[in-house]
Amino acid sequence: MPDTAMPILDVKGLKTVFRTRGGEVHAVNSVDFHLRPGELLGVVGESGSGKSVTMMSLLRLLPSPPAEMRDGKVMFDGQDLLKISPEELRQVRGSKIGFIFQDPMTSLNPVYTVGFQLAEPLRAHMGMSRSQARTRSIELLKLVGIPDAERRLKDYPHQFSGGMRQRVMIAIALACDPKVLIADEPTTALDVTIQAQIIELVKELRQKLGMAIIWITHDLGVIAGIADRVMVMYAGQVVEEGPVKEIFSDPQHPYTQALLKTVPAVRGARAEKLEVIEGQPPIMYEAPVACSFRNRCQFAFDRCSQENPALTQISAPGHRAACFLLDKASTPEPEAVDG
Numbered sequence: 001m002p003d004t005a006m007p008i009l010d011v012k013g014l015k016t017v018f019r020t021r022g023g024e025v026h027a028v029n030s031v032d033f034h035l036r037p038g039e040l041l042g043v044v045g046e047s048g049s050g051k052s053v054t055m056m057s058l059l060r061l062l063p064s065p066p067a068e069m070r071d072g073k074v075m076f077d078g079q080d081l082l083k084i085s086p087e088e089l090r091q092v093r094g095s096k097i098g099f100i101f102q103d104p105m106t107s108l109n110p111v112y113t114v115g116f117q118l119a120e121p122l123r124a125h126m127g128m129s130r131s132q133a134r135t136r137s138i139e140l141l142k143l144v145g146i147p148d149a150e151r152r153l154k155d156y157p158h159q160f161s162g163g164m165r166q167r168v169m170i171a172i173a174l175a176c177d178p179k180v181l182i183a184d185e186p187t188t189a190l191d192v193t194i195q196a197q198i199i200e201l202v203k204e205l206r207q208k209l210g211m212a213i214i215w216i217t218h219d220l221g222v223i224a225g226i227a228d229r230v231m232v233m234y235a236g237q238v239v240e241e242g243p244v245k246e247i248f249s250d251p252q253h254p255y256t257q258a259l260l261k262t263v264p265a266v267r268g269a270r271a272e273k274l275e276v277i278e279g280q281p282p283i284m285y286e287a288p289v290a291c292s293f294r295n296r297c298q299f300a301f302d303r304c305s306q307e308n309p310a311l312t313q314i315s316a317p318g319h320r321a322a323c324f325l326l327d328k329a330s331t332p333e334p335e336a337v338d339g
Helices: 051-058 086-092 114-126 130-143 162-174 192-209 220-226 244-249 254-261 324-330
Strands: 009-020 023-035 040-044 067-076 097-100 180-184 212-217 229-234 237-243
Touching: 009 051, 023 051, 023 067, 023 237, 040 051, 040 220, 051 067, 051 180, 051 212, 097 162, 114 130, 114 162, 130 162, 162 192, 192 212, 192 220, 212 220, 220 244, 229 244, 229 254, 237 244, 237 254
Parallel strands: 040 212, 040 229, 097 180, 180 212
Antiparallel strands: 009 023, 009 067, 229 237
16 A cells, blocks of 8 residues: 555544543543555554543544543544534444444443344444345354354354454444444453454455554554554653554664563573563643653653653654654764864
């Protein structure tokens, strides 16, 4: 997919704040990113880094209150999703943008059959009759690899295994042939074998259907194998983004470097113990005015506590990072003056 393709989704200056009894929590802080047609964008970072909140903000899926999308633009199909009416937004959710949630057991309604839950978006968004929706539902279950699809339409979520429930969630998300699919840690609750099956399934579906995908995860190994580009988030901000090969071979932000060191090596000598990043991501009680990673960064210096670094273009096309070390590296040493 050419880098010159127009973005199908373009996010600018997104800010999301939660109002709590202890004050405001600035969960998403001026996030910019784009997604091109057919692209798979991997979004990585520790728990609490703002990945899921950012993506749920795009479709206004967060309860308000306490959440408030305070600023930004989310351009999709020529309209700003933060400005359109609730009715117009309902026509986008599930129809043009599909969402796979982290835990299928809490996302699927336990009192309705899987067939009913598959047919619902087909009838609501595509105007299908009951028989048409049933036929399409059977096709979708077969597409995601569920055997005996016709019979299983009558089953309830608790009658499926964890891996099969996640396949049902994927089928529901794909029901209306969305242009964009957002997958929020879709393999987290599954064992390793089922994880691999779901990842292979998504790869196959992407090739067949050609949709753009945002894949949220804290598993860098998964992203290395499926993504075109990677966006690294910390404290509700994008700290680095770029082509997957660049991010893994030449990470520029200390946080990205630290994340990659925590991945166990499968080749060569085994380390005595796994690397960890000391400390926890901060709870942002105010908008960032300095580098949010400075207290955990071994390279921090005075400027890091005085300013919040902006994303800076690196030599490789499309590779950007937000770190003052890049300014230091690009500043030439002063030449010696002959006396």
